[in-house]
Amino acid sequence: MLELNIEKNSGQGWPMKAASGKIAFVFGGNLEADRVSKERLKVFLENTLLAVLWSLLVLGILSLAAAAYLGFNAWGMAYVTEGKFLFESSSYAFVFWISMLTNLYLWAKYMEKNADGRDADLASLEERSWQQVKEETVDVYELFDKPAKKAWNNSLKFAQKRQRDLEKLFNEKSNEAPQILATDLLLSLLENTSVASLFYRIGVSVKDVAEVVKNYSLLAGKHRGLMENFAQIPFSALQEASKLHNKAIDPLMLLCALPSCIDDEHIIQAVFLNINLSQEKLENIASWLFHLKLLGEDLRLFSRLSKFKPDSDINTGLTSVPTVFLDRYGQDLTRLAKYARLPVALGRAHDLKEMFKIATAGSGNIVVKGDVGSGRTTLINELAYKMASEQVPSIYQDKRLVKLEISGILGSGQKTESLLVQTLKEAVFSGNIILVIEDIHELAKAVTASGLSLLDILINFLQSHQLTVIATTSVEDYTEHLRDAPNFEQVFNPYELRHLSRNEILLACCIRCSLLEAHNDCLFKYQAIEQAVDLSDIYIRGQNQPQKAIAVLVEAAARAKQAPHKIVTETLIQEIISEKTHIPAQTLKEDETEKLLHLEELMGRRVIGQRAAVTAVAEGLRRARSGLASGARPLASFLFLGPTGVGKTEIARTLADIYFGEDRFLLRLDMSEYHGPDGITKLLGRSDMDNDTPIVRHIKNYPFCLLLLDEFEKASPEITNLFLQILEDGRLTSGKGEVLDLTHTLIIATSNAGSTDIQDGIRQGLSIDRIKTRLFNQTLNKFFPPELLNRFDAVVVFSPLTQDEIEQVSLLQLQALQKELLQKGVKANFTINVARDVAQNAYDPALGARPIRRYIQDHLEAFVAKLLLQKKLKRGSIVTIDLVDGEYRLG
């Protein structure tokens, strides 16, 4: 990018000037009425002259025809065919020759218009600013293209209109020249088609924006003098254009420069904020439109140059031979590229240049390291396109890029060793082959009868033969299989694919979307593409960018094709990602909002007492789903402490049922099973295990879930330490080295630690807060390190249930029995005596409410079962079960 030092101009001319190296930048496009009028007049007269000259051209042709006709009549055909009529002295010939002169002028104008570069070529300015020895002055206005000049000059018109409106409003006339504001330039730019297409991409109407801007700028009132920051716009636009290596400053570059012009009333910033158009977004869309234009030019150039590439096995130099084995076990990528059968590749031009440098520097064999979906195949395809049009260094020219199908060789049923060698020999003998081996690490795994792997055979072959091989692999597989293979790094030069930045990924997706739009007859809103990149980054694990974003966009295009409006919006992208990951879409749906707002009430119907715990969980979940929670930690994490059977696990189950809606989102782990020294292996697995452990499998399948860790204090110390990382970073590394994302997981750990202290505290009449403080100070340190306790969002102390609460629990359990009987067609009611009996006899202070279920099962269910078998209860019965004199009676 051009580095400009912008400064105030103390001399004549535009208030600003800039410098970069030895090049001084001035601006000759001041917005004084005189200059603008002169330029408009110049353009008008030029157009008029052109019209006159075109008329003369037509007149000349007619004169030529007339001269030929008259000559033919007078002297016959020979006079015409010998061209004598052109050289005779006649009015027609005279008019014809005059028109020829004007034709030459028109031709000169046409050549000038199509000239490759300008005198001050913007694209070369950056380089010249470093290398320039002589001082040079460049007028930035001359770097504007015609539409940009038109838009720039028209901003005066809007300023004059604004002044007239203000004069009407304030009922005063002004003789001063109107001040040009950034809003005037914006209104002028909104009339340009490329600017309009940018706003169209974000789903905003240009008319609405223009209306808002006009109203704002009127409200802003009167201004005097040219504002300094407005004067900076041309230079900012120059920098924007140099960022993209644009050949000229076009209206989109002026638009990108606008937000940097901070006017007193911040109108531009307010308007752009209102339509959610940040500077970054503006630049990204402008870059998209620019690169789309470039892609068109590249494809046109490619189609011209690729015509010369032979599409048989024989090269232009006639040195190669047919390759029978290679054709059977390989795929000619240059031939596919010549006929545009490969996906259009974009985004790896920089990596391709680096590869050329490596290839021309020494041994041509390269191994490209990059994860699946990060662009390895794109790089190979881009190379194929370049080779098809011979836009490559000489070592790659007049050659075929052939991809070796390893699976074909391995699955051929023949001796793979001899097949591979035969294929390689053929490639060498042909002399015009560049071989591509994707996932070369697979060769390391294929061991032949001789004990050597196919990779060893390949390396041995390449050490003694002249053949260029380009291989690909992942970073992990390179480390595991290739780096330590004998002589591998002597034969292959490693090259690691550059990680694309978010904006580069966006650009690659935008270009791909342009192709999808043509194929599927749909339209992508820019925000939808942004969502696809951002949400797939966050929610889709195990794949790389830009592959995962592109997969979402391809699916979105296919769905939009079937839809009536054919527009891919953010909502569609969210739906697709939500379906893929089982994570609720980012925008809260109405029913989920209602659930979150009334969560305490909904949970209270099933959880008796423990208001503090229910409130803590509800508030934590509301915080997380409203977007306020930090994205780097689990959704929410709680530690529930209390005696057994008081509702700790029940809260978790209730939450899973109410909020997640299905059991499959809840994973309950009894941490006492992970107590021993092998606890961590049991939890996370090992690299040599085939299957994933329950927690790993669950998180992979349902990243948005509830993880219930019962009896947390019984887990081994290694596991406790593991949760330090999980609660801090929201990630977990499995035994196989996979990194799992727990930032959408709700974690609830339950523990009986300190139960005795809690019960003692209750007996002493202490408040829950005091009991909690005592626990923290005296007891909990024996079970959990303080840093772990601090990482939980809330530590909730559960008190033992009161008698009333036990009765309510009994009633709830009886309601469960009622539901079971209802399924058999029996409507049974239980009196309060029954509930009290259960509460008194079943509750155990040591075991809490847990035995209630067993008591009901042993006594009531047994009673009901007997009645059912005796046919005293049948379908349609409505009964009341009471307790009389210690026995259950049917009423």
Added chain:
Amino acid sequence: MQNFPLNLLTLPIWWYTRGLTMVWRWYKRRTNFALQSTGLALFARHMWEPLYQDYTRSGRILSFFLRIAVLLYKTLVSGLSLVYYGLFLVVYACLLPAVLVMIIFQILNHA
């Protein structure tokens, strides 16, 4: 071609400076394209290699003569392209004076 309305008057100067440069660049592009289509440079690079990897003595001898023949053919075709496009260059150079001469001729004859 910067200043209106002097363009018509500066046409002759423009024609033999900036215009000629543009036409020369066009000529170079067209001839490069023509050379690429014949593959002359690529073919010449492999001049001393036998055709189709035939490294036998007879193959080398045959390749040499065949390559000479093909090279001559490609050179002829490339040469014709150079001449063909060169003609445009010559026509361009002669066109303006020719037109001016004819106009003067017409004026003198009418006078």
